Amino acid sequence: MKIVKPDLFSLWTKICTEDDLASFEAIYHLLGARLLKFSIYYVSSKEVAEEIVSEIFVKCWENRKANLHVMNPETYLFAAIRNQSLKHLRKHNQMHLVEIEDQHDQLFVADHNPQKELERKELQLRLDQAIDTLPHQARLVFKLIKENGMKYKEVAEILEISPRTVQTQLFRAIAKLRIVLSAYRETDHKSSFHDNALSLILILSLTNYILIFCRQF
Incomplete structure (x- = not known):
């Protein structure tokens, strides 16, 4: 809907x-x-x-x-x-930036399984850490689109850059997040965690195509 x-x-x-x-x-x-x-x-x-x-x-x-x-x-x-x-x-004269935790941003629907809830929280933490590694502009673009549902043009106006730059920065952010999360998956040996990590990576991959058709206008 x-x-x-x-x-x-x-x-x-x-x-x-x-x-x-x-x-x-x-x-x-x-x-x-x-x-x-x-x-x-x-x-x-x-x-x-x-x-x-x-x-x-x-x-x-x-x-x-x-x-x-x-x-x-x-x-x-x-x-x-x-x-x-x-x-x-x-x-x-302050030029440092920090990230804050989004208490309302849920990657997966919580259930009553303590093990799955622990894995979900671990994934959320790893995603937050991965986002924190993004360059400043890419991080802002990713958050404005992901968290606020904005279109390329709106983000471009806010950050005073071109819509093409917004698109480029978003794709770079998603590509880096896929790499970082894939590395996490390779170093983890829990099969259930593997499945969740893979699902997350696939979601991020699909975001490329979703955003192309839904966010640029």
């Missing part, structure tokens, strides 16, 4: 034209957590990221009458968070 995304543009229009506080709160609840994670990729501090997200939303409310031209509020807010995070880094 196709997932219907919230109509952020309608909410944004109500904010700009009707000063609709309920629509403003709705957008915050829909995007706030994801914007916070995105800022943490840059500033490595949850507290600083919270301040940045709050500042951007305050500015959006204060300047709502001038923002009616915005056609894609999601892309607009992600780009604003990126710019503000980079501004913070330049101001404080």
Whole structure:
């Protein structure tokens, strides 16, 4: 069944034209957590990221009458968070980045089998470690598409790169993850873990083709 995304543009229009506080709160609840994670990729501090997200939303409310031209509020807010995070880094001379754990990102459906649950958690940890080895830009591209379901064009606008560069960085990320996870599989001797690792590798391989047809437009 196709997932219907919230109509952020309608909410944004109500904010700009009707000063609709309920629509403003709705957008915050829909995007706030994801914007916070995105800022943490840059500033490595949850507290600083919270301040940045709050500042951007305050500015959006204060300047709502001038923002009616915005056609894609999601892309607009992600780009604003990126710019503000980079501004913070330049101001404080911080150039290091960290990854954070996504508590809601599940590779496999949990069941009541403790052994399988342990294997699932181990796979998740290894995938997180593999993602952490990606170059910065490839890592951001992978996370924006994988975790936020964005299209190439949207990611390109946020990161200020071309859609072709987004595609290239994504394919490089997937290729490296396949190599890293394949290496894990070769060094493990548990047959059940082999099966799960192989399934994960196949999923990542299929992602190449899925994203080509579903994300580039």
